[in-house]
Amino acid sequence: MSPSRIMSRAIVLGFLFFLSAPLLSQSLTDEAATIDQLETRLKAADKEAVTAAMTVWVDRVRSKEAELVALVEKRSSVEGDEKSRLEEQIDALRTERDALADKAMVIVKAAKAQGVDGADANEAFLSGLSTHLDLKDPNALLTFALNWIKSPQGGIKWGLNILAFFAIIIGFKILSRIAGKVVAKTMKASRMQVSDLLRDFFINTVRKTVYFIGIMMALGQIGIDIGPLLAGIGVMGFVVGFALQGTLSNFASGIMILLYRPYDIGDVVSAAGATGKVTAMSLVSTTLTTPDNQIVVIPNSSIWGGVITNITGNDTRRVDLVFGIGYDDDIGLALRVLEDIVTKHPKVLESPAPVVQLHELADSSVNFVVRPWSKTSDYWTVYWDITKEVKERFDKEGLSIPYPQQDIHLHGLPTDAA
Structure with a gap:
């Protein structure tokens, strides 16, 4: 697009804006406009237009307020039918003033948002308008209440x-x-x-x-x-x-635990230095019951920030045992006895196959590792049964379970002459 064309379009747009400015200002002061219409027109109004509109609307409210005050003063000097007639006029004028005040308040708030001088004072004036009721006259109060209920800006x-x-x-x-x-x-x-x-x-x-x-x-x-x-x-x-930084940290950790589920209720876990069965979980803490029936409540942040061991997380578990015999005992016999004990136990699983091997030549004994597999629920039953059976069979087969021992060699020392 050529520069001359751009310039011509800019001139046209500026001319249209110049023509629309007075129309926009006039639309903001349209007394027949509704509040919704005024709010819509204010979106496109500049500070100058809003300032002019605020002046017009506040002047209208002041004019109605002056008329209302004049009628109220006149009411105090009349009685009977004349007073009733004035009350009706006051109610009607009050309704007109309040309607103008509602529209004026919309303009004033827009002016205040744009930093127009005097907006605060005008807002205080509109907020402090009086009802001008004669509180000693029950009929006036009743009439005001009924008119307020029927008014589109009031009760309705x-x-x-x-x-x-x-x-x-x-x-x-x-x-x-x-x-x-x-x-x-x-x-x-x-x-x-x-x-x-x-x-x-x-x-x-x-x-x-x-x-x-x-x-x-x-x-x-x-x-x-x-x-x-x-x-x-x-x-x-x-x-x-x-x-509540600590509580929120526990809350966030609780969300992570619930999302990744390293454990659930009923699992036996070891976390934050405690071991036990998970009996309750919340977004803030986890409750464990230890084997000796103690209740331990652990903040979730302590659990999530450390190592979590789920002891019952799998259906099967390996039982790790170590048994020792003396150096003078028969290694082959010991292997056969241990394999016989493990394979004949009813709760030892066939797959994975159990492991029985000579593992270590220790200081005082020849050690064998015995590693059968069982269901997680049968872990301690297998552990205790095999330990008991090994002691009984070793005694029966003449295999010793040596105590820790140490050889001490004494060399001849010279004695003092008597």
């Missing part, structure tokens, strides 16, 4: 907003349950093997998140600005998070 508006509030709350409550069921079915249908605790955590998180969104929308429906509320929740969350 608030009634619809309250209905919408409860409708949103109920709707999102139902939606949260549906979302929870969808998550539950999705996790059940997937091939991921997750613990019940993790599944419940995800389901509850989705439900509460959906319900929280509904509460925020409902509060916005009744006119509460949720922006500062969300900011306050964020700040409070930061403070609480800083104060």
Whole structure:
């Protein structure tokens, strides 16, 4: 595109903007415009247009307020039918003023956001408008209440907003349950093997998140600005998070444990210096019951940050035993006895095959390793049975189980003359 063409288009756009500026300013001061229309027009308005519109709208409200004050002063000097007639005029004028004030407040807030001078003072003026009620006159109070209820900006508006509030709350409550069921079915249908605790955590998180969104929308429906509320929740969350760093660390570790599942409830594990059966798990801690029936509660961060040994993680387990005989005993006989004991035990598995081998020529004994396999639940039964049987068979076959011994050699020492 040639430079002359670009220049011509820029001139046309500038001319159109110049022509549209007065129209935009005029549309912001249109008394017949609704609040939604004003908010839409404010998006395209510059600071100068907003400043001019604020002046016009506030002047309109001040004019209506002056008329209202004049009628209120006149009301105090009349009685009877004349006073009733003035009350009706005051109510009608108050309604007009309040409608103008609502629209003016939209303009003033936009001006305040753009840093227009005087916006704060105008906002205070609009917020402090009086109802000018005669509190001593019950009829005036009743008339005001009835008119407020019938007013589109009063009772009708608030009634619809309250209905919408409860409708949103109920709707999102139902939606949260549906979302929870969808998550539950999705996790059940997937091939991921997750613990019940993790599944419940995800389901509850989705439900509460959906319900929280509904509460925020409902509060916005009744006119509460949720922006500062969300900011306050964020700040409070930061403070609480800083104060509970250790707890949050345990929480994060609990999530990792539930995701990777190094152990589950019912497993016997060794972690963080403790060994026992896992009886309870939460997002913060894991509870073990030790073999002597003690209850140990371990923070999840201590478990996840160290070595985790799942003793019952597999269905089968190898039993490691070591037996020794004397140096003068028959090695072949010892091998045959040990193999016979292992192969005849009913709870020793055939596959993997057990191992019986001469392993070490120790200081005091010739040591054999005996390594049968069993089901994890039969581990200690096999361990104790084979140990008992080896002692009995060694005694029967004349094989000794030597004590630790040491040879001491004494050399002749010279004696002192008597």
